[in-house]
Amino acid sequence: MRRTVILVEGESDRAALHAAAARRGEEPPARIEVLHGITNLAKALAAHAGDRVVVLFDGDERARVARAIERAPTTPIAAIACERDLEDELIRALGADGVLAVIAAEGDLPAWRALRGQPFHRGRPVDEVLHRFMGSIGGRKLRYARALVEALRPGAIPRPLVDALAAAR
Structure with a gap:
């Protein structure tokens, strides 16, 4: 029996897909x-030979993904790239003010202010510092993947998440 599987790089990607499905009123894959x-x-592609496979990945990994697909015994039904990565997609979709509201709701404003106040980050674009903030402490990407998706309107969910869910149906 052919199964459908979505292959993602990290736990935060899985959490975001589950949250996106729920936000859209769909069953998660x-x-x-x-x-x-x-x-x-x-x-993973070799292990899923014969399955329907969707791959969600970071944009800067295009060449690596293409090489893996070339050598795979099965071709994914979809290989979907985030422009930069999932965190960047979510920050763009929600906007800096929206992300900061989520950070406040999560009780992380002191940590945000501390990072923003570091000499390297002073004067840098807010979205770049937000991106760094998401990856600055272990587990933060996972925690915020779900929280950021849940803060979005269903129609504002980033295209890579929507496309991965659609391809898996």
């Missing part, structure tokens, strides 16, 4: 497998 890094894609 039955199977989302975390690769723990795109370098494991070739092995």
